[in-house]
Amino acid sequence: MARDLRGFIQLLEKRGQLRRIKALVDPDLEIAEIAQRLLQCGGPGLVFENVKGSPYPVAVNLLGTIERACWAMNMEQPQELEALGQKLALLQQPKPPKKISQAIDFGKVLFDVLKAKPSRDLLPPCQQVVIQGKDLDLNQIPMIRPYPGDAGKIITLGLVITKDCETGTPNVGVYRLQLQSPTTMTVHWLSVRGGARHLRKAAERGQKLEVAIALGVDPLVILAAATPIPVDLSEWLFAGLYGGGGINLAKCKTVDLEVPADSEFVLEGTITPGEMLPDGPFGDHMGYYGGVEDSPLIRFHCLTHRKNPIYLTTFSGRPPKEEAMMALVLNRIYTPILRQQVSEIVDFFLPMEALSYKAAIISIDKAYPGQARRAALAFWSALPQFTYTKFVIVVDRSINIRDPRQVVWAISSKVDPVRDVFILPETPFDTLDFASEKIGLGGRMGIDATTKIPPETDHAWGDALESDPDVAAMVGRRWAEYGLGDIDLAMVDSNCFGYEIP
Incomplete structure (x- = not known):
């Protein structure tokens, strides 16, 4: 080097x-x-x-x-x-x-x-x-x-x-x-x-x-x-x-x-x-x-x-700051290590706007009831740097965790606050977090935004809306023919919020 x-x-x-x-x-x-x-x-x-x-x-x-x-x-x-x-x-x-x-x-x-x-x-x-x-x-x-x-x-x-x-x-x-x-x-x-x-x-x-x-x-x-x-x-x-x-x-x-x-x-x-x-x-x-x-x-x-x-030099403060960019890069390095610690995790993301560690979004390959709660609890203890993460949101693997639109949709459409939100009170906390009633001691919240399966729910879940694949493929082929060739659909769908979308 x-x-x-x-x-x-x-x-x-x-x-x-x-x-x-x-x-x-x-x-x-x-x-x-x-x-x-x-x-x-x-x-x-x-x-x-x-x-x-x-x-x-x-x-x-x-x-x-x-x-x-x-x-x-x-x-x-x-x-x-x-x-x-x-x-x-x-x-x-x-x-x-x-x-x-x-x-x-x-x-x-x-x-x-x-x-x-x-x-x-x-x-x-x-x-x-x-x-x-x-x-x-x-x-x-x-x-x-x-x-x-x-x-x-x-x-x-x-x-x-x-x-x-x-x-x-x-x-x-x-x-x-x-x-x-x-x-x-x-x-x-x-x-x-x-x-x-x-x-x-x-x-x-x-x-x-x-x-x-x-x-x-x-x-x-x-x-x-x-x-x-x-x-x-x-x-x-x-x-x-x-x-x-x-x-x-x-x-x-x-x-x-x-x-x-x-x-x-x-x-x-x-x-x-x-x-x-x-x-x-x-x-x-x-x-x-x-x-x-x-x-x-x-x-x-x-x-x-x-x-x-x-x-x-650099300086701290509300994002975006250099430290937030460093955290986004390190987030990628943590991902395989976190998967090794918590096997059901497919991917995870620490949004810059949440100070790069206060909120985590996790996607899992859900296989059994209660798995989202287990994944959230395992995340908090997986690595020392996650000790001060206040919010953990768990979504299905089909959700792009780096797209805030999809995450907010999952929370809004899949969460019953009574059933799917759990809080751990009075846990060790960041002394710089003034939101805590007691400095150095605060709560954590887990949100299960996955699709519910029995016995998590006793009613059928509706099928997700999807385009007809043949029609979607046809429209893709004819896009320029419609006079819309100057609009890049990939950019419209992916990078609206400044995050890299894999």
Whole structure:
């Protein structure tokens, strides 16, 4: 895997999906406002070359469309992502091959794992410039402030790298960081995340936790770090599997951690257990400002960067946002893994408008009564990232789950709220969800929108309306003859809502 952030920017530029802005712009609110407008209309990625208060350019909105997020994964179409998901599903729960072809497929996957192992770079580009001591000033990095009510400047697409003090196993996560001073930042992570676990272990031993922040990496590595799939593989190996070859890592200057060698910036520091500062409020993915929380304080003592570095950033908020596009791409990768966990699931979809995880639509090949409820309950426990999904809608396999018209029709025509809606009260919940009466505790709803079979119902179900196949075929042949050849029926039927329809 030879690509870095600069290579991805060049790819977007070559394909007409990047604009370079030479006018002077302010990282305080202005950059986010420009990017926000382009995100709303599926506009190009941006590189701001003249940023107030910093000598470094800012890249944003690089993953602002499903198409570009697929390119980040070295793929052209969302459908290709399922092949990668099948590979990861096989690694998660390998089964003894029963056929020669299955043995060959498993051998190919093992070979891909060997190719995906990271390599070491002794002269890494990320250490071309080293800044330590009194010269260190984080204000030189052009961090943005997206919303007027935000508490300060933030880092959003940094890889936060820590290590288990007992096993030495690294964790790579994408967490929000707030600038607190020229040499300190707070990190906002959930207690279940790897970095938080490492900090608790360090505290038990009375040790500081070493931290490295890698900024401006290949977006493929960010997608790998943001993939919470329960496979016993490191994020670096994931990135190698995603990219088809191992990434280059470099040892940090002052902490015992490794970072992508082609990072644009690397921050090195430590967290003293118990040292906290208020973090927030900030605009979050729910579309509201979050609260203020005491969060761990990172004290940085070293900054390294490439010559003429580029700062990569994004911001959260009500969709569409870059994080939503990333989620739609990862949705495709999850699908084969979820099928392996819940065998009756044919397909599933996490709509962007539902914040990419608050509502799930599942299609099943229904074979027995009560199966839809079983599938919904199994979904909630299949993978950790589905813990905070509020609504699960289960439909028949004939429903195109990526077409809101079909899903709403299924709910409207197949659901009796008394019989087909069930609620699980007071379950662990997302602390950013203000709809819950108790923060961190909320309900979940399952909706069975499948066709009912006895004993789910005691009356016959009407036959679905369908065109006469011979007449439909004839009309298709004569379409141009009617003078309607300029109307593409495939486009009318499929992509009205901006989703890719398989």
